[in-house]
Amino acid sequence: MQARPQTGSDYLASLDDGRVVIHDGLEVERVAEHPELAGLAATIAGLYDSLHEGEATEHLVPTADGGLTHPFWTVPQSRDDLRAQRDAIRVWQRMTHGWVGRTPEFMGALITSMAAHAPIFGRFEGNVLAALARDQRAVTHYAQALVNPPVDRDLPPDEVGDVFLHVVRETDAGIVIRGAKAVVTGAATAQRLLVSHFGGEVQTDAFAVAASVAVGTPGIRVYTRGTPARDDQPLARRFAEHDALVVFDDVLVPWDDVFVRDAETMLAFNGGEVGWNRRLALQAATRLEAKLEHIAGLAVRATEIMGTSERRGVQAALGEVVAFRHTVAGLRDAMIEQAVPSGDSIGPGAEAALAFSALAPDAYSRMRVTLQTILSSAFAHLPVPVDSLGTGVVAPIEPLLRGSGGADARERLEVMGELWDAVGTGFGARHELYERSYWGQPERTHLGILGLARATGSLDRWRS
Incomplete structure (x- = not known):
């Protein structure tokens, strides 16, 4: 039998990775059991299980290493490929009635687009292709950490180093990043973060960074505020995502997970060249x-x-x-x-x-x-x-x-x-x-x- 993506139980187990989540000012002991986070975690787990039994299995497509994956995690070569991706997305979205904005196929949009334009990333081209191979195999559940906190928007990003994410130093092991990203929807229940700069073009390489970072990496703190969900709120109980402030306190990102480290590539990445x-x-x-x-x-x-x-x-x-x-x-x-x-x-x-x-x-x-x-x-x-x-x-x-x-x-x-x-x-x-x-x-x-x-x-x- 061909290898398939992770199961629901695999996903839930992955949330016990030492991550630090502070919800309504209190640290969460176990995300999958927290009253205001468990519903969404169970919903995401159900999507993964549907790739092993249910209608979604009919839409799985082969990977280069002989496994099977969600079609949106592959690089499309034809309109028929795009139609197949639409149909597979639709199956999952009808399961959640479209109420979950960051379902696990979502970040396939970025990773596959990057892989289709891998040469743009220069010395990190191999990292981009390796990330696609890894993440399409698992259908990794990502959150997107792009938005800078809404402060000092009258200044260039490079002048807001006390708040905005930037590289503080490079080491043999990787880059060390510090700062914050806002409105990181679903970060508490994601497996990895796609960290990047977006909005207000950077002029210095210190602020030009894009990388894949595991949520449980030491130095990351996820701050969320509750969307109260009573027992008689059927949508909120199952589908409430929490927009997070994610703080990076001198977080080491291995070189293998880095995609962008210069302002010119950052501009191309955000300017539409990658699609x-x-x-x-x-x-x-x-x-x-x-x-x-x-x-x-x-x-x-x-x-x-x-x-x-x-x-x-x-x-x-x-x-x-x-x-x-x-x-x-x-x-x-x-x-x-x-x-x-x-x-x-x-x-x-x-x-x-x-x-x-x-x-x-x-x-x-x-x-x-x-x-x-x-x-x-x-x-x-x-x-x-x-x-x-x-x-x-x-x-x-x-x-x-x-x-x-x-x-x-x-x-x-x-x-x-x-x-x-x-x-x-x-x-x-x-x-x-x-x-x-x-x-x-x-x-x-x-x-x-x-x-x-x-x-x-x-x-x-x-x-x-």
């Missing part, structure tokens, strides 16, 4: 497609339970939610159809990828407001948790909690409760911020779209 952002858009759109399908299905049933499903305005609002799903899916498929050569690979089309990154943030926020508008008081009419049904104090009023459309009290509370978690709780609010901030400053995206139109000659053709 990882387009690969990332393909994965993100497939994830958002699954989330919108889940929300739309719940919303339609919610209006039936309310007895408002035949109202013209309600139907129009639901149609807008469905149209958003179709637009996201259409742009994702357009990325595949517009695919072009990218290094030693084929990469998703830039126009559709940029259009998706420009559209999705505002559209998601509008969708959330639309649901709050059409469901309004139904969100507030959640007087008891589902688990209290049948108790002595609730049983007498249970008939009064029924819904329309044949829904009993349990179904009404389950459907409305899940939608409330999606759009009304701290979990739901964090997801709006997540989608809105996914691509960074909208201005940067729009400038990229205009720049691409100029570079390709599209603006000149349109003017003529």
Whole structure:
């Protein structure tokens, strides 16, 4: 039998690596057992188990060393490869309903793009290729540590050495890094970090660094703040990711795990030459497609339970939610159809990828407001948790909690409760911020779209 990626139990065991996680100001003893981290860890473990038994096994593809892996962890050579990757991503995303932004295939976007452009990395070309071989074999669960803390943004990154990540010295064993990275989503339950600089181009080599670092490496501390999840919050209990501040206190990174050590390569890595952002858009759109399908299905049933499903305005609002799903899916498929050569690979089309990154943030926020508008008081009419049904104090009023459309009290509370978690709780609010901030400053995206139109000659053709 061909070797497959790690199992769920392998993944959970890997979290006991001596990592230092401080959650709500208290050090976590065991991540996989912590009340606010265990749900996500179990969800990720379930994804790995699905690669050994379940629908996901049908999408596994061979690796160069004779094993099997998730398709998104391979370097695509054709549009059919991109379609296969889309289909495999979709299986996992429908298991999580798109609520987990950093599923284990996510960082395949960066590692495979780097491998497809390995010569760009000069003396570290071999490291890039070795990282792909290692991580595609395991389908390593990464978190992305790119964002600098939001301080002194009026200064070049090189002048914020008291906070921003940088190399303090080089040794025979590797580089020693110090500083912090912010908004490292899912760091507490990841296995490795892709550490890099992004935003505000560095001018000195000390701040030009990209590397793969194990979360349990001595000197790393992960600080997270809780997204409170009550027992009657079905989404938050299973899918709540925690955005982390990761502090690097003179962390030694072996030379074998270093990818970038000079400002020129750093600029190329972030400037689009590697194409990882387009690969990332393909994965993100497939994830958002699954989330919108889940929300739309719940919303339609919610209006039936309310007895408002035949109202013209309600139907129009639901149609807008469905149209958003179709637009996201259409742009994702357009990325595949517009695919072009990218290094030693084929990469998703830039126009559709940029259009998706420009559209999705505002559209998601509008969708959330639309649901709050059409469901309004139904969100507030959640007087008891589902688990209290049948108790002595609730049983007498249970008939009064029924819904329309044949829904009993349990179904009404389950459907409305899940939608409330999606759009009304701290979990739901964090997801709006997540989608809105996914691509960074909208201005940067729009400038990229205009720049691409100029570079390709599209603006000149349109003017003529």
